[in-house]
Amino acid sequence: MAIECLVLGAGQEVGKSCVVVTIGGKRVMFDCGMHMGYHDSRRYPDFARALALFPGAADYTAAISCVVITHFHLDHIGALPYFTEVCGYHGPVYMTYPTKALAPLMLEDYRKVMVDQRGEEEQYSYEDILCCMKKVIPLDLKQTVQVDKDLVIRAYYAGHVLGAAMIYAKVGDAAMVYTGDYNMTPDRHLGAAQIDRMKLDLLITESTYAKTVRDSKHAREREFLKAVHKCVSGGGKVLIPTFALGRAQELCILLDDYWERMNLKIPIYFSAGLTIQANMYYKMLIGWTSQKIKNSYTVHNPFDFKHVCHFERSFINNPGPCVLFATPGMISGGFSLEVFKKWAPSEKNLVTLPGYCVAGTIGHKLMSGKPTTIDVDKDTHIDVRCQIHQLSFSPHTDSKGIMDLTEYLSPNHVILVHGEKPQMAFLKERIESELGMQCYYPANNETVSIPTTQNLKINATEKFIKQNLVFGGDMPKVGGCSEARGILLMEKSKTPKILCEDELLHLLGMEKHLVHFEPLPCSRMKEAESTDEPLLSSRIEEVKHTDGSAVQQASLADLGCERNG
Amino acid sequence: MREPRPLAYIVSSAASSSPLGNYLDPMDDGPSVSVPGPPNAGRPRAAEPRASTRSPEGYEAEVRTLASMSRGIYPLARAEALRGLAAVLETADACGGAVEQCYGCAVELMRDEDEGVRLASVRLIALCADKFAGREGWDGNGNGDQTDLMFLQLSSMARDMSTKVRIEAFNALGKSHRVSEGVLLQSLSKKVIKPNTGSGSIIKGKKLPPKLIFPCAAGIFAHGIEDEFYQVRTAACKSLGALSKFSTQYAQKALDLLMDMMNDDTEEVRMQTLQTLFYMATYGCLSVQEMHMHMFLGLLIDMNALIRDATRKILGLVNLPKLQMFKSAIDVLITSLEKNPEEQEIYSVLFSVGKNHGSFSANIAKHLAKEISMPSDAELILDKPRIKALLIVSISVSFSDDKHNKLDIPEIIFLHAISLLGKISCALGEVVDQDSLLSYLCQKSGTPFWKTRLLTAESGESEGCNVETVAGIRAQIEKTEKSTKCLDQVLTMQSMKIIIETVERAWAMRKSCNICDVRTILRTCKEELRILASNSSGSTGAFLRFLCEYLDAVQFIVEILQSIQLDNSYDLGPISLDVLLEKLDTSILKMKCCYAGFNREMEVQVCELALLANLLRLSKDRIHSKLVLEKLHWTINRLECLCADGSCELSYFSREIKKAFDANFAGSDVCTLLELFHLKPKTDYGMLKAISAVLQVRDNDSENPSSYVCGLPVGVSFDISLCNISRHDRLWLRMIVGESIQHTFLELSSFGGNDEVKCCSTTIPLFATPMAWSFVLRVCLVMECPYGSISVHQRHGGPRDSIVQLCDELDVYFVCTEQR
């Protein structure tokens, strides 16, 4: 038996995460994301290939047993409405409660950007999103869900963003974990990933930071606060482009706390209603946050920010310092681009960028060597004089975290997705050399086949158990290790059975035959060979019987096998 | 599918019952499959101590069987097997291959799927490490690789996903006996340090399992201090400090991590961080740099008193390399003192900091001398905490090891330091007694009274004063025995007078002044008194102790008056007022009953306090309880009786109360009566004696408990000695177990000795022992305090009256003997 793993997205790239795994005849689609860097058909995974996996299937519903979404980021969920409403998949879709709550917000926000701002053709409507979400079956952490008779899935806490989960899937003896995005160190508002140790054939892990080892978060926090404080005390404006969820809350807790301690009066703004709404969700989903927040929640809800207020569009040109959170995170358009255009030309201002930006976005351009002008389109050029602070407050694990998790789970095979090729190659080397596991990092649309272990259940006779497995019995001890000796009996259409040597005859209904041998001196070897007599001496061992008579007997396994034909 | 069941059953029943007891005895003939565990056994530990009956072969068999059990398929059984191995190791001496075998089992299960098994595995590895380290010659020859390997193995568990395992792993790491520097440094840094730089001997020539190489220690502490769970952070912090004694380089880098931890949002973690820093300072591996000062000083004025206190303790130990750092530390300590004047221990810290930095303190002394020599109302300045603090710092130079600066201290500093005698002596601790210190200060300040005496006693000039020279002076003083004794007496009396005056002043200003100030004054006075008392004996000592009691009472009265004045104030509810009244009563009882040989004046004084206390009760209760009125009546009678012969006069206060009492308090306001009380502590104490007792239990402490059988009486042997107890006193031995109290009357006739000291060794039965495995008996000697014929407590078989404790409560430990 094998696990077939077809990577439809996030193979040697970051974006449109989608992996279809065939495991024990079941096909599970992990994540159904869209690529933010493309605006053509490349933005979606090539679903047709998933259909091709199962030649007999009439449609996606027949081909795919279930879809599991790890978290609400668009590169993990963006293509879901398209897949269910346009491609017509009607099977079960699983995601955690918070993801189910927050996903419609994210999807609708992006749909609006696509349709209203870029004037693209609508891929799916708001109704489609709602329809799609109706099909979703919510998951709770560590809840074992029986998808069908054979397939079992279970979600584990992944950190990363609110509601993010790692997914364990098992069919028969074959088991695997798909991590989605995860974080191995806790931050202020989310805990660290947490999973049980299990026997795994395969681990599919993200590898955004396959080569980076991050230093302590304390230092990063200090630097960030210092940069922001310096900017606002110099009268500058700070633009913090973020996703609406996750980074925004993390930085907000940090800043709100710092403002309180330093007694600062400079306003902190949230740009869109989306983030405010997101904060509301955080307040409700406190059970999915970090231990610290859960502990302090009884006294004060940490998402009730003291110093944060709503931003009006007209504030953009206001004089005086301020801090503004604006979406989207990589300045790929929307409000953060609008503000960036206005604020970038002043050297007093500061833009803090996330640790990772997709190629093609302005964020990516700013990170790769500080440019003086940025061309948004052929008519718009932005004069960039502001300071840039790169803030690697990433909710992704670093390479050490990936190694730690892999070492902890100790799977037989590892597949890397969601990363960049050279770094993945580096990490693959480390995993293979340091942990001694097979590691792959397939490109999009490639398939990897993983062999699986198979466990066989056997029965044992009562006598065998009493003689060998009960403590205090006459267990033969060889070099400190205990060894049990018996006969494995495999019969057609019956569960294999292990029994004591002397039980065999009775079970088979046979008489005991004693065969006497004569010692065979070397001188007679030639003679023996020349006759048709079988040469038994090579596979015969001596067994002492209770009556003291020495008998020769063919080795156990051979005998059992012969009898069964 | 019938067959597999017995297996499951056997293994699980083996796990849930005591495996050692039922299955594992090698002498047992054959298995007893159907015997389930004893029904009430629950989940007993495999750690039944049977050490006495066990032979070496027994050990081996046990280890072997448990080891094979640890390879079972049921996680609970595996975990139990590991715990069993640990229990065997605990009792065994670490000979033979047992430790190695246990260690092997533990390592095998380090990566178990079950967190309970991993937890047991970590514990067992830690135990094995301990046993290895305990072996003779272990540290000497080339076992570094082994200890490092174990450290690495435990490190790899510190990144486990189970919180419990992480905590246990960090705890175990902290107990490591010896770790090479390279491994230690790696544990701080997430980036993998190339093993061939520095000490790379760890993997050289040693076959390590493929997963246990250098990187598994990488940054475990960096991870530990940012763990999601504060319990893990606390454990990591503790171990971080514990390991710092192995390497200075490590200690320096660990300090940076610890500084980050001071910003942790959990108080437990911050407290642990401070404890860790204190530990490091104690071991001399804490070197504070300028970059750390900001944080340190911030903590000295933290909102949290515990944090402030812990930080000060550290500051008293560290070495500050720059004058600027020193000065800022002193400044912040003074700020802290001004903010929290009740934290008197700041003076001790100032003294230690000053003493540790002799040359810097000498610098302070010079500036201070100038400041206080200024003619402008110097008296006023001296009261300020800042000047007091700087005086302490200046005077500390004399006790510094830094010899060069001792001559630089101006005389005026010594002169003013005399007023801070109590604080300085407190800061010096037990090393120098106050008399010698005073004589030293007087000598250095050129006070004439002392000069004449000491110059004759000591030829030549004394160079500075360290602990030895002060002791020397003490020796000199003892030579001139009598005169000095007398001088001591005179000095004590003088201090006493000053203290009493201060108390009177504080009493007078209790209304006009902030209650906190009064509180502080009284507390300081008590402290000074206590120091004087501990250095005095005989009647003077008794009187000083009496005065302490008296000041306690005064303080309670002030508090009660305050709360009555505020009239049902919110901060002092009726309950706390009750508590205060109760305390006042106890305090007066002690004065009344724990001293013998009162002269009349003193007894009158105590009676007046008793009057006042009862009056306070009346004013609080409004309803005049019979008991209080009876007590008042008795006290008034007693006072009249004492003053009957005219040797002393009944005070106006007492007379007015008598009048009011006779008139049944009709028309008289209790509050007005309260105003009449006049505080005038008496100083003529005659032949006062303190009644006291020493209670000791024979052959018992927490390590060495006495045994008993549940429910049966048990005898406890005591050594009792009594001081100044009269034949008429009624003494009881009070024994408390949980809720139940037993009083045993002590027959004074069975005591030997004279009138002053009586001794006795006796065995007293405790009748109702509890049905428990062990318990702690709290024992105390109490004395009845008759209040005339008024019976306060109606207890059966116990003291009839109010009682006072004659000694501190003593804990006696008991363990049940096994019932078989």
Ligand SMILES: [Zn+2]
């Ligand atoms: Zn994500």
